[in-house]
Amino acid sequence: MALMSPRHCPSSSRLPEPVRRIETGPWTIELLPGSAYATRYVPTQAAIGFAFDSQRGLHAIGSDRVLPFTAVPNGLAFVPAGCDVLSESPQGGEYLRVIRTDGIALVGDRAFNNRIDPQATKLALRMRNALLQASVVDDWESWALALAERAQRHDAVPMPHTGAITGGRMRLLDEFIDASLGGPLSVKAMAQLFGLSEGYFMRAFKTTTGKSPHAYLIDRRLAKARALMRDSPASLSDIALTCGFNSQAHMTTVFRQRLGVSPAQLRWG
Secondary structure, three states: OHHHOOOOOOOOOOOOOOOEEEEEOOEEEEEEOOOOEEEEEOOOOOEEEEEOOOEEEEEEEOOOOOEEEEEOOOEEEEEOOOOOEEEEEOOOOOEEEEEEOOOOOOOOOOOEEEEEOHHHHHHHHHHHHHHHOOOOOOOHHHHHHHHHHHHOOOOOOOOOOOOOOOHHHHHHHHHHHHHHOOOOOOHHHHHHHOOOOHHHHHHHHHHHHOOOHHHHHHHHHHHHHHHHHHHOOOOHHHHHHHOOOOOHHHHHHHHHHHHOOOHHHHHHO
8 A cells, every 4th residue: 555655745834743663573563644746666574464543535556547545544555575665645544564574485476455454453453552652562573463463364456335335425425524623523424425324335335344323423513623633723622623633631541542641641752
């Protein structure tokens, strides 16, 4: 997927969240922050990736054709060594990248992305939280190996699901949510955007992303709050209300539950 590369972002007077990295045994593990990027590269080592956020842009993966892409949240990805990658996105999205550095090649000669794998999601979330907390833990190597095993399964290339939310609908939903974050937003309102029943929408969304619409809404609130913490001087209390949290305390609770750190730790840590 596009975000397997180091990012080359447009210059800005504001500092983005840093790339968080740990090197352990034969693995390098990086958490790339959500930000705009444009890059072209040929990886010398295969890489496993995991997209936490939905995003869209243009890419050419092992091809001369530059095409639009949509990355779904919770999407597992793989890029083999020697695969020519061109990719750009005006917003990007938070992304986990895992590389093996001891010369043992990761199995696979075909790039893929947008694979929904519940076990890979659990591993990626655990690794993100540990990186955000700068935790020194003993499980990094086992986590990385387990994620590699999920990516190397024979059914790794995703197949279209009947009833899934399409990339175009995902884009419309993101725009609808982002425009409505300051107030209450129900699953029913999301379903009505596409003329679907609430039950059908919930099932289709879970098929596409591996998470519920409610959980996705919370993640969009978190992503918006992190972007405002990075890009604006607004107070945490104002950011909380702008993103639809009841209060700064509510936002802090959700940050700790989902990310393992407080907003203040991310902003000033």
